[in-house]
Amino acid sequence: MIDRLIHFPSRQSFFLFGARGTGKTFELHRQLKTDRALYFDLLDPELFHTLSLRPKALSEQLDAEKQGHQWVVIDEVQRIPELLNIVHQQIETSGRRFALTGSSARKLKRGGANLLAGRAILLHLFPLTSVELGDDFDLTQALEWGTLPKLLSLKSAEEKRDYLRTYTYTYVQEEITQEQIIRRLDPFRRFLPVAAQMSGQILNFSTMAREVGTTVMTIQSYFQILEDTLVGFLLDPFHESIRKRQRENPKFYFFDTGIQRALQNTLTVKLLPQTHAFGQAFENFVVNQIVHTASYGKKDFRFSYIRTKDDVEIDLVIERPGLKRALVEIKSTSHIRENDVRALKQLGSDVPHSEPFCLSLDPTRKKINGIPCLPWQEGLRELGLSR
Numbered sequence: 149m150i151d152r153l154i155h156f157p158s159r160q161s162f163f164l165f166g167a168r169g170t171g172k173t174f175e176l177h178r179q180l181k182t183d184r185a186l187y188f189d190l191l192d193p194e195l196f197h198t199l200s201l202r203p204k205a206l207s208e209q210l211d212a213e214k215q216g217h218q219w220v221v222i223d224e225v226q227r228i229p230e231l232l233n234i235v236h237q238q239i240e241t242s243g244r245r246f247a248l249t250g251s252s253a254r255k256l257k258r259g260g261a262n263l264l265a266g267r268a269i270l271l272h273l274f275p276l277t278s279v280e281l282g283d284d285f286d287l288t289q290a291l292e293w294g295t296l297p298k299l300l301s302l303k304s305a306e307e308k309r310d311y312l313r314t315y316t317y318t319y320v321q322e323e324i325t326q327e328q329i330i331r332r333l334d335p336f337r338r339f340l341p342v343a344a345q346m347s348g349q350i351l352n353f354s355t356m357a358r359e360v361g362t363t364v365m366t367i368q369s370y371f372q373i374l375e376d377t378l379v380g381f382l383l384d385p386f387h388e389s390i391r392k393r394q395r396e397n398p399k400f401y402f403f404d405t406g407i408q409r410a411l412q413n414t415l416t417v418k419l420l421p422q423t424h425a426f427g428q429a430f431e432n433f434v435v436n437q438i439v440h441t442a443s444y445g446k447k448d449f450r451f452s453y454i455r456t457k458d459d460v461e462i463d464l465v466i467e468r469p470g471l472k473r474a475l476v477e478i479k480s481t482s483h484i485r486e487n488d489v490r491a492l493k494q495l496g497s498d499v500p501h502s503e504p505f506c507l508s509l510d511p512t513r514k515k516i517n518g519i520p521c522l523p524w525q526e527g528l529r530e531l532g533l534s535r
C-alpha cells in the first residue's frame with residue numbers, strides 16, 4: 149500500500165478537492181476508517197435525486213443517525229452546493245466533523261456557495277508523486293502513462309490506453325455535460341486536443357480560437373473550466389507587479405502527463421529520450437511534481453515563469469516566503485552543459501533576491517558558471533519540497 153503525502157486533520161472538518169481518479173474516496177476510507185464515518189455518495193443517482201429535491205433530508209438523516217459516527221463524508225459535494233448550508237448548521241449544532249470531496253470547484257466558486265467560513269480547511273489530492281511511489285517509481289512509465297493510482301493495477305499497454313481514453317471520455321460526459329458547464333460540446337471537444345498540444349507552452353488565444361472555430365473569450369473560458377475541474381492550472385508570467393503579472397499570456401499545465409497524452413491522441417507513440425516530445429513531457433512532469441508536492445507540504449509558494457522579448461526563458465519562478473526566489477530550469481538531457489544554464493546565467497541577476505537551479509536527468513551533481521545543476525529528484529529536496 150502506498151502512503152500518500154496528504155494527511156487529513158483528525159479534529160477539524162475539511163474539503164478535499166482533486167480530479168477524478170486521484171484516489172480521494174480510497175484515501176478517505178483508509179485514513180478515516182469505514183467504521184468511523186457515515187458516507188453520502190452524490191454520484192449515486194437515487195441519493196442525488198433525493199437530496200437535490202430536498203437538501204434538508206440530509207439534516208433529517210443525520211439527526212436520526214444513532215451510531216455516533218465521528219465523521220460524515222459527502223462525496224462530490226459540488227453536485228448539490230445547497231448541502232453546505234446543512235453542513236454548516238450541523239458543524240455548529242452537533243459537533244460532527246465533515247469530509248467534503250469534490251472533483252470540480254466550479255459550481256462552488258460560481259454559485260457563491262457557503263464555504264463554511266473557515267470551519268473546514270481546504271486540501272487537494274493529485275496523482276501519485278515520485279516520492280510516494282518510492283522504489284516503484286519509473287520515469288518512463290510516468291511520462292508515457294501518468295501516475296493516476298488505477299494505473300498501478302494495469303499491466304498491459306492496451307489496458308492503460310483503454311483506461312486513459314475512458315477517463316477523458318468520462319470527463320467530458322460527466323464533468324462537462326452532466327454538470328451543464330457549457331451548452332455546446334463540439335467546440336469544447338475540438339479545444340481539448342489543441343489545449344493538450346499546448347501544455348507547458350505560452351498560450352496564444354487568438355491562434356487557438358481560429359483552430360477551434362470560436363472566439364478568444366470562449367477559449368479563455370475553456371481554460372478556466374479546465375482549472376475549475378482540476379485537470380490543470382494556469383501559470384502566469386513573472387513580474388514584480390501583480391497587476392503587470394496579468395498582462396502577458398499564461399502557460400497551462402495539465403495535471404497528469406497520461407491524461408494530457410490521451411487528450412492529444414498520442415498514447416500509441418513511444419516517448420524517446422532526446423526528442424522534443426520527451427523534453428516537453430519531462431518538463432510538464434517535473435513542474436507538476438513541484439506544484440503538487442508544495443501543496444502537500446502546505447507551502448505558501450507562488451509560481452510563475454519568465455520569458456523575455458528576446459525569447460530567453462526560465463521555466464519556473466518559485467516565490468518562497470522567507471527564502472530566496474528559486475529560478476528553475478528543467479532539462480531532459482542526461483549530460484548538462486554550459487548552454488543548458490544560459491538563461492539562468494543571463495537573467496538571474498535581473499531577478500532580485502533569487503537563486504538559480506537547473507534540474508535534469510544528469511545523475512551527477514555539479515556547478516556550471518556558479519549555477520547548481522542537480523538530478524531532478526535531488527533538486528526537489530534542495531527547493532525545500534521533499535525530504
